[in-house]
Amino acid sequence: MECINLRALDTLRAAFGLRVGYSDHTEGTLVPGLAVAMGAEVIEKHFTLDRNLPGPDHKASLEPVQLNSMVNVIRSIELSLGDGQKIPRGDEYKNSLVARKSLVAGKEIKVGERFTAENLIAKRPGIGRSPMEYWDLMHSVSDKDYSVDDIL
Numbered sequence: 001m002e003c004i005n006l007r008a009l010d011t012l013r014a015a016f017g018l019r020v021g022y023s024d025h026t027e028g029t030l031v032p033g034l035a036v037a038m039g040a041e042v043i044e045k046h047f048t049l050d051r052n053l054p055g056p057d058h059k060a061s062l063e064p065v066q067l068n069s070m071v072n073v074i075r076s077i078e079l080s081l082g083d084g085q086k087i088p089r090g091d092e093y094k095n096s097l098v099a100r101k102s103l104v105a106g107k108e109i110k111v112g113e114r115f116t117a118e119n120l121i122a123k124r125p126g127i128g129r130s131p132m133e134y135w136d137l138m139h140s141v142s143d144k145d146y147s148v149d150d151i152l
Contacts, residue, residue: 004031006038013039025060029070036077045070100126103134105146113142120152128152 009020021042022035032043046061062070082089088096106121113119115137122131128151129137137152146152 001026006031006034009035009038009040025057027060029062029066029073032070033073033077036074037081043070043074097127098125100124101131102126102128103131103137103152104128105148105150105152107148109142109146111142111145114139115142123149 004026006022009022012018013020019041020039021044022032022040023044024032024035025046032040032045035043045067046057047067048058048061048063051058051061051063101122101124104121104123105119107119109115109119116139120134120137122134
């Protein structure tokens, strides 16, 4: 593995301003998938019907089932790379509502009472005011009554 040097793909792309590919002579399908993740747009991999045949290339070649698996892995990698924009996608948004937290009344808060470190806490789910607003709310006055665990 220490001889593969996939970062050379970046070097070649920068030096020549061209798209890059990777000619793989390793056993298995790991390195071609990694090369795609590093930006290779073409993969060259030896193919054989029997890895036990004589000759120098059969051992590092893929048989039909492995070749199919490599192509499927590469297609999954291409999909998983996305477009580079960091926005919630698909189930990420739905999961964020459960995984994130909201500001919650840690104890009873009455109208006109100030929000403090003693009465504001963050808990799931993330359907209320974001804990990122904690310092903005600190010491401001509540405009309504909150019971313990009410989401702000």
